[in-house]
Amino acid sequence: MMNKKNKAFISCDEANHSCDKSQYNEADFWEKLKLNIHLLYCRVCRKYSINNSKLSKIINDSDVVCLDLKDKQEMKDCFEKELKKRQQQP
Numbered sequence: 549m550m551n552k553k554n555k556a557f558i559s560c561d562e563a564n565h566s567c568d569k570s571q572y573n574e575a576d577f578w579e580k581l582k583l584n585i586h587l588l589y590c591r592v593c594r595k596y597s598i599n600n601s602k603l604s605k606i607i608n609d610s611d612v613v614c615l616d617l618k619d620k621q622e623m624k625d626c627f628e629k630e631l632k633k634r635q636q637q638p
Contacts, residue, residue, distance in 0.1 A: 566583040
């Protein structure tokens with residue numbers, strides 16, 4: 549385990565959390581700095597960071613079309629109606 553007195557070095561758990569925050573622009577300057585220091589010496593977290601970036605890029609570049617709330621509610625109502633019907637059958 550890392551020495552708690554040295555604030556520049558963080559654990560892998562903290563690095564992954566900072567990586568996630570950084571991905572969504574929620575990390576402050578010091579979190580990013582400590583993350584980058586950690587990534588210099590930790591190959592596993594470097595791989596996590598690369599994969600995290602790839603996943604975010606794929607999701608952002610996708611042409612996924614979501615249902616609007618009205619359609620979702622209609623689908624849910626239909627599902628619940630069918631479920632009740634099947635539960636009442638012997």
